[in-house]
Structures are given as structure tokens and as C-alpha cells.
Amino acid sequence: MPRIDPAEQSRSRRERILDAAFSAFAKRGYRDTAVDDIAAAAETSKGGIYFHFPSKEAIFRELMQTTADKLVARVERAVALEAEPVAKAEAALRTVLTTFAGHRTMARVLFLDLAGAGRAFQAETNALHERFAGLIKGYLDEAVQTGAVPPLDTEIASVVWFGALNEVVARWLLADKPGSLEDSYPALREVLLRSAGVPEARIAQGGAAK
Amino acid sequence: MPRIDPAEQSRSRRERILDAAFSAFAKRGYRDTAVDDIAAAAETSKGGIYFHFPSKEAIFRELMQTTADKLVARVERAVALEAEPVAKAEAALRTVLTTFAGHRTMARVLFLDLAGAGRAFQAETNALHERFAGLIKGYLDEAVQTGAVPPLDTEIASVVWFGALNEVVARWLLADKPGSLEDSYPALREVLLRSAGVPEARIAQGGAAK
DNA sequence: TCGGACCGACCGACCGGTCGGTCGGTCGCC
DNA sequence: GGCGACCGACCGACCGGTCGGTCGGTCCGA
Numbered sequence: 073m074p075r076i077d078p079a080e081q082s083r084s085r086r087e088r089i090l091d092a093a094f095s096a097f098a099k100r101g102y103r104d105t106a107v108d109d110i111a112a113a114a115e116t117s118k119g120g121i122y123f124h125f126p127s128k129e130a131i132f133r134e135l136m137q138t139t140a141d142k143l144v145a146r147v148e149r150a151v152a153l154e155a156e157p158v159a160k161a162e163a164a165l166r167t168v169l170t171t172f173a174g175h176r177t178m179a180r181v182l183f184l185d186l187a188g189a190g191r192a193f194q195a196e197t198n199a200l201h202e203r204f205a206g207l208i209k210g211y212l213d214e215a216v217q218t219g220a221v222p223p224l225d226t227e228i229a230s231v232v233w234f235g236a237l238n239e240v241v242a243r244w245l246l247a248d249k250p251g252s253l254e255d256s257y258p259a260l261r262e263v264l265l266r267s268a269g270v271p272e273a274r275i276a277q278g279g280a281a282k
Numbered sequence: 283m284p285r286i287d288p289a290e291q292s293r294s295r296r297e298r299i300l301d302a303a304f305s306a307f308a309k310r311g312y313r314d315t316a317v318d319d320i321a322a323a324a325e326t327s328k329g330g331i332y333f334h335f336p337s338k339e340a341i342f343r344e345l346m347q348t349t350a351d352k353l354v355a356r357v358e359r360a361v362a363l364e365a366e367p368v369a370k371a372e373a374a375l376r377t378v379l380t381t382f383a384g385h386r387t388m389a390r391v392l393f394l395d396l397a398g399a400g401r402a403f404q405a406e407t408n409a410l411h412e413r414f415a416g417l418i419k420g421y422l423d424e425a426v427q428t429g430a431v432p433p434l435d436t437e438i439a440s441v442v443w444f445g446a447l448n449e450v451v452a453r454w455l456l457a458d459k460p461g462s463l464e465d466s467y468p469a470l471r472e473v474l475l476r477s478a479g480v481p482e483a484r485i486a487q488g489g490a491a492k
Numbered sequence: 493t494c495g496g497a498c499c500g501a502c503c504g505a506c507c508g509g510t511c512g513g514t515c516g517g518t519c520g521c522c
Numbered sequence: 523g524g525c526g527a528c529c530g531a532c533c534g535a536c537c538g539g540t541c542g543g544t545c546g547g548t549c550c551g552a
Contacts, residue, residue: 085497101401103313106541117499118543124497128542184404187397191311194394198456201449228469231453232446232477239411239445240438246408259438267442267477295531316507327533328509334531338508499548506540514533521525 086124089114093131094139098180102132102189132189133196139178140200146171147207157215158270164211165237165261166254172241173253183242205234212268222269233264296334299324303341308390312342312399342399343406349388350410356381357417367425368480374421375447375474376467382451383463393452415444422478432479443474 092114096105107128111118125131150167154160172179186197209230215221240260244253265275302324306315317338321328335341360377364370382389396407419440425431450470454463475485 103400107543108541111500119499119545120497122543123499184401188400190313190398191394194456201453224473225469228450228466229473231449232442232470232473235445235447235449236442237445238449239441243411243441246404256438259435260442263434263439263442263477266479267473269476317509318507321534329511329534330532332509333533494552496551497549499546501545501547503542503544505542508537508539510537511535512533513535514531516529516531518527518529520527522523 085114085116085120089116089121089124090131090135094135094181095177097132097135097185098177101185102193129192132193135181136186136193136196136200139182140203143168143171143178143182144203144207151211157211157218157220158265158274161208161211161215161265161268162261164208165264166257168237169241169254169257169260172244176245179241179245183238183245201234201238205230208233215268215270220270220274224269229268232267236260236264295324295326295330299326299331299334300341300345304345304391305387307342307345307395308387311395312403339402342403345391346396346403346406346410349392350413353378353381353388353392354413354417361421367421367428367430368475368484371418371421371425371475371478372471374418375471376464378447379451379464379467379470382454386455389451389455393448393455411444411448415440418443425478425480430480430484434479439478442477446470446474 089110093105093110096110096113099105100109107118107121110131111121114121121131125134147164147167150163151160154163182200186193186200209226212221212224212226212229212233216223216226237260240256241253244250244256262275266272299320303315303320306320306323309315310319317328317331320341321331324331331341335344357374357377360373361370364373392410396403396410419436422431422434422436422439422443426433426436447470450466451463454460454466472485476482
């Protein structure tokens with residue numbers, strides 16, 4: 073009986089590499105992280121890495137994909153708990169903020185590193201933005217349909233929401249002495265809800281549905 | 283009397299290098315542009331470039347600086363023509379959009395390239411964002427003070443405005459078949475004015491001053 | 493003993509920056 | 523006015539270093 077399953081063993085090695093790459097990319101950025109750095113951090117060798125992955129780029133892509141997936145899943149889970157459209161939007165906003173607040177590294181990879189990875193990943197970045205903006209647009213459309221919000225150009229509104237969120241997080245990441253990211257939720261919520269034409273009464277109601 | 287002023291001659295060569303670097307950076311990004319590429323495009327040599335500039339980085343910084351300056355100057359000029367605070371905000375928005383629409387290359391350098399230039403320029407990027415967000419915040423503060431707009435957190439609102447604008451332009455830059463950037467002005471204006479609490483009556487009034 | 497996981501020395505492309513050299517033009521001097 | 527010393531803009535071969543990727547080899551469990 074094998075003490076350790078070789079497949080399991082290999083998988084864990086693979087995982088170690090992924091983890092090491094994740095934090096290395098987050099710390100120094102894609103271009104400034106050498107494959108040797110990842111190898112060292114994962115306590116393996118360059119050859120070992122190239123046994124599990126075809127290229128440095130592939131590692132990065134996989135990281136990007138799974139990270140984005142996790143975030144989307146979290147948001148969708150939180151949103152599913154709410155029935156009212158505006159509450160859904162609030163939940164989405166809150167979830168993104170709290171998730172990043174608790175996973176600064178994740179945020180760094182998704183925001184700073186993707187940008188710093190160069191033109192090769194522009195298509196990926198674009199797809200990611202599209203994905204999240206689409207998510208938001210869905211909630212806004214729903215809000216419009218149910219009459220919770222007056223008709224509006226949800227296309228542009230979703231881009232605005234995404235861009236705003238993006239900028240808030242990016243600023244928090246770059247700040248010297250970063251405060252709590254969640255602290256900006258109330259004000260951000262107010263501004264964004266207002267931008268979508270949510271009635272003042274509903275805005276004043278506060279967003280503390282849980 | 284010299285037919286050509288040597289200082290003038292040198293300046294024009296310097297300018298040629300700057301121009302070549304500008305479009306090269308815009309086309310391939312900072313990291314993927316070799317100094318030799320710039321030299322070729324400027325019809326000069328690497329040595330010639332290093333005679334006029336101390337480093338590749340210095341070229342990029344100078345480009346960044348002057349480009350941002352030009353944009354800010356344009357915005358401030360347009361804003362100065364308006365008296366009413368909301369109209370000022372509209373003018374700023376419109377100017378940014380039309381300027382980028384007419385200078386796609388400028389936009390590429392300011393948006394895509396700065397991001398793609400890597401961590402070395404993070405501070406610069408940050409400063410640039412700060413600068414523009416600050417500009418916006420000034421207009422919003424004024425609008426609040428004159429009562430054109432109810433009190434609001436202009437700190438976060440300016441970040442939202444900037445982030446939104448940023449995202450709209452970035453999308454336009456990355457689009458396969460980019461439509462006219464100015465076309466998004468009406469919807470963007472509406473959403474952003476609403477986010478600042480501008481009365482619906484004023485929004486409906488349209489933004490076609492000047 | 494066989495093979496898959498892993499190792500790490502090595503390769504070669506690339507690139508920012510350097511530096512000795514060239515050459516057209518200018519200036520002082522006769 | 524002509525000539526030699528000089529200057530400085532510009533040239534491009536070259537250097538040093540980096541880094542993604544390769545490959546022959548080793549080790550260990552079955």
C-alpha cells in the first residue's frame with residue numbers, strides 16, 4: 073500500500089508551484105518574476121516546473137482563470153441570497169469589496185499584475201472586464217425590468233459601475249497606508265445606486281441586508 | 283550667417299526621437315519597444331538617442347508628462363469657458379472624450395502603455411490618476427458649494443467619475459471595431475450627473491452648452 | 493529494471509546602455 | 523582666404539546581464 077499516491081503527490085507539487093507563482097506574481101509582477109524565482113519559492117526546480125506546465129504564460133493564465141472563477145462564484149453565491157434587485161446589486165458590490173479586503177494578494181494579481189503583464193494578456197484582461205461588467209449589467213437589467221429602477225442605459229451604467237469599482241480597489245492597492253477597503257462601501261454604494269436612478273428613499277434605507 | 287541653427291537642428295532631431303518613441307510605445311508598448319526600434323523609426327541611431335536622453339525610461343517619462351499636461355490644459359481651457367458648475371463638469375467630460383477620440387495614439391500611450399510599462403511606473407500612474415481625480419473633485423466641490431448639487435462625498439464621487447471615464451476609454455481602445463467615442467457621451471453624462479445627485483430637471487436639459 | 497518525476501547546467505535570443513570613432517562645420521590665426 | 527585645430531552631434535559594434543526554455547541525466551518506487 074503506497075504511503076502516498078503518486079498522482080496525489082504530483083498534484084500537490086503542481087499546486088505548490090501554482091501557489092508559489094501566485095504570490096511571486098503578486099509581489100513582483102509577471103515580467104519581473106523569473107521562472108527560477110517560482111521554482112525556488114516552490115522548493116522545486118525549473119525543470120520540475122516545465123514538467124508540469126508548458127510555459128510561464130500558461131501558469132499565469134491558469135492562475136488568472138481560477139482566481140476570476142472563485143471571485144465570480146462568491147459574488148453569485150452572495151447575490152443568490154437576495155431577492156430584491158437592488159439588494160442583489162448591493163450584495164455584489166459588498167462581496168467584491170470584502171473579498172478583496174481579505175485577499176489583498178488576489179487583488180494584486182487580478183489588478184496590478186494583469187495590467188503589468190504586457191500586451192500579451194490584453195485579450196484576457198478585456199475578457200475579464202467584459203465578464204464582470206456583464207454580470208453587473210445582468211443585475212441592472214433585472215432591476216430595470218422589475219421597475220426597481222427607472223429605464224436607463226444599462227450598457228454604459230455597467231461599465232461605469234465596473235470602472236468605479238476597479239478604480240476604488242486599484243487605489244486601495246496602491247495606497248501607502250491602506251485603510252480598510254470596506255470602509256468605502258457606504259459612500260460607493262450611495263453614489264452608484266444614485267447613478268442608476270435608485271429612489272432616494274431606497275438609498276437612505278441603508279444597505280445592511282445580510 | 284548659418285543656414286541652419288545647430289541648436290534648432292538638434293531640437294528637431296530630439297523631437298523626431300520623441301515622436302518616434304511616442305508612436306512606437308503606443309503600437310507595441312513600453313517593454314516590447316526596443317531602443318533600436320525607436321532609433322530606426324526616428325531615422326537615427328541608438329547612440330544618437332543616448333546623446334539626447336539618459337535612458338529609455340527618461341524618454342517615456344517625458345512623453346507621459348507632456349501628454350498629460352496637454353490634456354489637462356485642454357480640459358481647463360474648456361472648463362474656464364463655463365460658469366455654471368454642472369456645465370463645467372459636462373465640459374470636462376466632453377473635452378476628455380473628444381480629445382481622446384481625435385488622438386487615439388495619445389490615448390493608447392496614456393492608458394494601455396502606462397499600465398503595460400510595469401511596476402517601475404506605478405508611482406507615475408498613481409500620480410496621474412490622482413491628478414485627474416483631483417481635477418474632477420475640484421469641480422464637484424464647487425458644484426456642492428454653490429448648491430447645484432446636494433452635499434455628497436466628493437472624494438469617492440471623483441474616484442467613481444474617473445474610474446468610469448477610464449473604463450469607457452479603455453474599452454473603446456480595446457474594441458475590435460471601435461465606434462465613435464463621443465457617442466457614449468450622452469449616456470455617460472446622464473449616469474455620472476445622476477450619481478452626483480444633479481436634479482433630474484437639470485439632467486433632462488441636455489448638455490449641449492457651447 | 494523500467495519509467496515517470498524531477499533536477500539543474502546550459503543555450504541562445506534579446507536588450508539597455510557604452511564607447512571609440514567619424515565627419516561636417518566653425519573659429520582663430522596667418 | 524585658406525588652413526589646421528577643435529567641437530559636438532551622431533554612429534553602430536560591442537558588452538554584460540537576464541531569462542525563458544531545453545535536455546541529458548538521476549533517483550526512487552513498483
